[in-house]
Amino acid sequence: MSSHLTILGIETSCDETAAAVVVRDEAGQGTILGDVVLSQLDEHSAYGGVVPEIAARAHVEALDDLILQALAKANMTLADIDAIAATSGPGLIGGLIVGLMTGKAIARATAKPLYAVNHLEGHALTARLTDKLDFPYLMLLVSGGHTQLVLVRGVGEYERWGTTIDDALGEAFDKTAKLLGLPYPGGPAVERAAASGNADRFTFPRPLVGEKRLDFSFSGLKTAVRQAAQSIEPVSEQDVADICASFQKAVSRTLQDRIGRGLERFRQEFPDASQPALVVAGGVAANKVLRATLQELCDRNRFRFVAPPLALCTDNAAMIAWAGLERMAAGLAADELSVSPRSRWPLDADAAAILGSGKRGAKA
Ligand code: KG4
Ligand code: ZN
Numbered sequence: 001m002s003s004h005l006t007i008l009g010i011e012t013s014c015d016e017t018a019a020a021v022v023v024r025d026e027a028g029q030g031t032i033l034g035d036v037v038l039s040q041l042d043e044h045s046a047y048g049g050v051v052p053e054i055a056a057r058a059h060v061e062a063l064d065d066l067i068l069q070a071l072a073k074a075n076m077t078l079a080d081i082d083a084i085a086a087t088s089g090p091g092l093i094g095g096l097i098v099g100l101m102t103g104k105a106i107a108r109a110t111a112k113p114l115y116a117v118n119h120l121e122g123h124a125l126t127a128r129l130t131d132k133l134d135f136p137y138l139m140l141l142v143s144g145g146h147t148q149l150v151l152v153r154g155v156g157e158y159e160r161w162g163t164t165i166d167d168a169l170g171e172a173f174d175k176t177a178k179l180l181g182l183p184y185p186g187g188p189a190v191e192r193a194a195a196s197g198n199a200d201r202f203t204f205p206r207p208l209v210g211e212k213r214l215d216f217s218f219s220g221l222k223t224a225v226r227q228a229a230q231s232i233e234p235v236s237e238q239d240v241a242d243i244c245a246s247f248q249k250a251v252s253r254t255l256q257d258r259i260g261r262g263l264e265r266f267r268q269e270f271p272d273a274s275q276p277a278l279v280v281a282g283g284v285a286a287n288k289v290l291r292a293t294l295q296e297l298c299d300r301n302r303f304r305f306v307a308p309p310l311a312l313c314t315d316n317a318a319m320i321a322w323a324g325l326e327r328m329a330a331g332l333a334a335d336e337l338s339v340s341p342r343s344r345w346p347l348d349a350d351a352a353a354i355l356g357s358g359k360r361g362a363k364a
Contacts, residue, residue: 020321021321
């Protein structure tokens with residue numbers, strides 16, 4: 001199918017309520033016409049993490065209005081939309097129910113097709129909306145709920161090459177911040193503190209570095225941070241800065257090793273790929289030190305490094321709309337209205353399940 005397509009996207013899998021209208025032209029070029037995201041950060045920050053029941057209620061309160069806002073920004077009504085795409089997993093089940101049921105209701109009322117989208121597929125395909133990337137490419141998803149290195153072969157064709165065997169990377173940042181008394185979410189706070197710290201003061205572990213498998217592990221790092229903090233109590237502001245800088249350095253070295261091996265494997269499997277690329281997605285992609293590490297690694301290996309604008313790296317509905325458009329354009333069937341939300345839904349159904357694979361309430 002190569003016609004001009006317009007879709008309404010809905011995202012409610014975690015703590016962002018989002019709606020977007022995205023169009024794909026005959027040449028395959030995507031344009032975001034309306035994109036609104038409402039973060040629930042304030043509702044959850046007092047608890048130091050996302051509270052599922054609060055999240056679900058907040059989605060119910062906000063979603064209808066956000067959909068109207070996205071349509072208004074696009075200067076459209078539901079009559080102008082060709083289809084609806086709603087996240088149906090993985091994520092917190094209460095929020096997924098809110099978004100998917102809303103999508104179903106609109107699809108039923110307007111007699112338009114519904115695409116039940118995997119949230120991770122949204123992250124995986126975003127770079128084709130922003131950077132017109134060709135398949136295949138590698139995607140590193142580093143968020144509060146996931147740390148995965150995925151081979152993106154095509155629409156609906158994903159191979160998970162590596163995942164965390166314990167904490168997600170964002171979770172490691174959040175836990176490190178918490179035990180150092182820094183605010184939630186921890187990533188930005190740790191990065192800020194690290195800027196004035198000595199990265200060589202502590203040598204933290206770099207788990208799995210040197211191993212052939214492409215998995216990640218971050219829980220040992222968090223434990224080492226706790227022990228370091230306890231060993232120098234009372235911890236001064238400078239100590240906190242030094243710990244954060246040393247933590248970030250350990251993460252950076254770990255990514256260098258793990259992703260470096262991933263790039264090598266990509267070269268071996270696709271020796272003829274004309275423009276090999278690594279795409280980054282997820283909130284941790286905001287970290288400037290880690291971004292620089294990945295950029296440098298890609299430069300050294302002659303890979304293109306693609307980091308979509310931050311608002312499209314973190315949770316949003318434009319990526320869900322785009323995943324729906326990609327499925328439509330590839331001629332893949334829409335979903336039945338009987339489709340159910342799934343709190344767990346691996347992108348690569350063939351990948352072995354890994355115990356405790358970095359799912360904090362399945363936040364992606
Ligand atoms: O993708 P995201 O916005 O939400 C989901 O997890 O779904 O990612 C949030 C995660 C949090 O763990 C947060 O601490 C982390 O991304 N994060 C960062 C930075 N900004 C956000 N981690 C490291 N450095 C940052 N600057
Ligand atoms: Zn996500």
